[in-house]
Amino acid sequence: METQTALVQALSAIVGSNGCLITDADTAPFVTDYRGIYRGKSPVVVMPATTGQVSQVVAWCHGHGIPMVPQGGNTSLMGGAVPDDSGTTVVISLRRMNRVLAVDTVNDTMTVEAGVTLSAARAAAEGRKRLFPLRIGSEGSCQIGGNLSTNAGGTAVLRYGSMRDLVLGLEVVLPDGRVLSSLKGLRKDNTGYDLKQLFVGAEGTLGIITGAVLKLVPQPRSTATAFVAVASPDAAVRLLGEARTLSGQAVTAFELISAPALDLVLAHHGNAPSLLPGRHDWMVLIELASAGEAEHLDAAMMEILECGLGNGWVADAAVAASLADAQRFWRIREEISDAQGYAGGSIKCDISVPLSRIAQFINKASAAVLALEPAMRMVIYGHMGDGNVHFNPLRPACRDAGAFLARWHMAVSNLVDDLVHAENGSISAEHGIGAAKRDSLDRYKSQEELELMWQVKRALDPKNLMNPGKLLPSEPTFVVGV
Structure with missing residues (x-):
């Protein structure tokens, strides 16, 4: 591991001294997650202003064995965008890459840098009488790169789909610093693997998204x-x-x-x-x-x-x-969401099941949770139309939040996730896996799925430097076909 001084000098030579944050006061917002649950350490938060600078930063870190955490607006609810507490991981923030590059009203596309906030992207589309239909509560601070990396959903998925459905082209800096650039506004391109979809929902474990071509639709009258x-x-x-x-x-x-x-x-x-x-x-x-x-x-x-x-x-x-x-x-x-945060003591289960099974799931899961603690408040809400609800049992009003979570968090989460799995559902509909749900994947993904995920990870990031410890559980020892 390079000394902090050498690290900062090397990265400052790439992004400029104003592009590196090193004091505890300056780095604090970048090493603590949105809910204040996950806190880490970083020797430097580096803020490149161009894809070329991201490429150089990543190549330098790759060459020196420095782990990296890509970060957008840091609005993750799963601890997926902050470093661990080792103090060895560089945070790469995309907030300076915040330009809307083009709005094409004939092709109904918009090309943006990854650090553009969702609200800025929506405003740019609206300024040209178009709609970018992703709509989530954190739109003022979340960024397009993060939305893509987590395959964000929101309240309009029922009609328009998630980010996986709203992206046409990507520019990505790979873990060794190479740039995969495919900023095409094509709705039809049958020339092989759809590589961009590898990075959508990958939570920054396979590379850093630096730009995107997004779909627009006409504004409703x-x-x-x-x-x-x-x-x-x-x-x-x-x-x-x-x-x-x-x-x-x-x-x-x-x-x-x-x-x-x-x-x-x-x-x-x-x-x-x-x-x-x-x-x-x-x-x-x-x-x-x-x-x-x-x-x-x-x-x-x-x-x-x-x-x-x-x-x-x-x-x-x-x-x-x-x-x-x-x-x-x-x-x-x-x-x-904010009201739960102020109340404290919420067990967050972001689940999806087939729409035909969602009523049965809600009834069965509610009964099972209330059997454990009858005074729990069943805060259930969300995008029912696409099979996704936020099933968030909340502490009884008379109970201390910390004591309640220590007693019930894992028991309730596992109970709910088991019921979801039994309904052929998903334990994470739109919030992602991050650090919070990482170890649960061993329970709910098949061996074949986990091994294939790790094969992709090994192929693109053999040194495991890109957002290590997120999304993927411990590397399996089995091999597909053996």
Whole structure:
């Protein structure tokens, strides 16, 4: 390991002295994760301004055996973007690479550097009357490179897909410093392996994404939004089916919210009034969007709700009469994550199962968790329309957060993950694996899957220098076919 002085001198010669942070005060935001759970150490945070500089930094670290952690906005919920506590790992932050390079309204694509924030990318598209449809709560600080590295999903996956579906081309610095550049805006390219998809969802373990060509879509001319009380998760699934039948491709979002999740948000905002009279066990936030006239979309929403009322699936509903109403509805949904953070003691399970099984899973998992601790608050919410819910049992109001997590975190997580696996689901729908779920993969991935993942890792990063200790569990000793 190089001394810190030699390391900083070498990297400063590449990125300039203002591109290296070395004091504890300066590096602190880069070595602590978003939730303050994972804390590490780094001799230097290096902030290259170009792909060429990233290439040189990575090549130097590779040649000297220095491990690296690529970092975007550091909004990971799984500890995937911070170094360990060894003090030997260089953090490579992409925040200076923040240019929107091109917006092509004929091809409906946008070319960006990896450090562009999601909100800046969306604004650039909107400025040209286009939409970049990824929508997540951290859009003001998360970056496109990180969104790609974690295959971010969000509230519009139901209609537009995740980042894996929204990217057409990538530029990536490989672990030895070579640059794989394929910033093509092609929707059809049948010339072999789709290499860009190796790096989407790889959490920085195979290289550093430095640029991307993203898909754009026309901006919708009208939207309709409703906050709806439903009888049960099963009723919500049935309502979604009718919404799709009655409105075609107009359903953009279908978000489930449990009563404890809503209670948490209302309490966080000083016991603010609910959007609906009375208390309901389950609610959904429905958004329709269309290029057609607003009255047609409004009529479709009313038909959906009338169908739900007639079938006993819907108990009550509030329909947004203005943009301000719609924003108020969405604010309830978007505040759930922060409200949990302020409450403390949340066990986060980001799961997905086939939509046809999601109601059964919620009922079975809730019963199993409450059998362990009947006073747990079942904070369940998320993107039900695409089979993903955030199943986050919260400590009883009278229990200390630290003591509760020490007693129940692993037991509840394993219980929920086992039930997910039994339903052919995934233990991480959109948050990724990082450090938090890394060792769980041994339980839920087959030997063949793990070995193939490690074969890819060995081929691209044989020294295991790129974001070591994340995503992949311990290297298996078996070999495929033996």
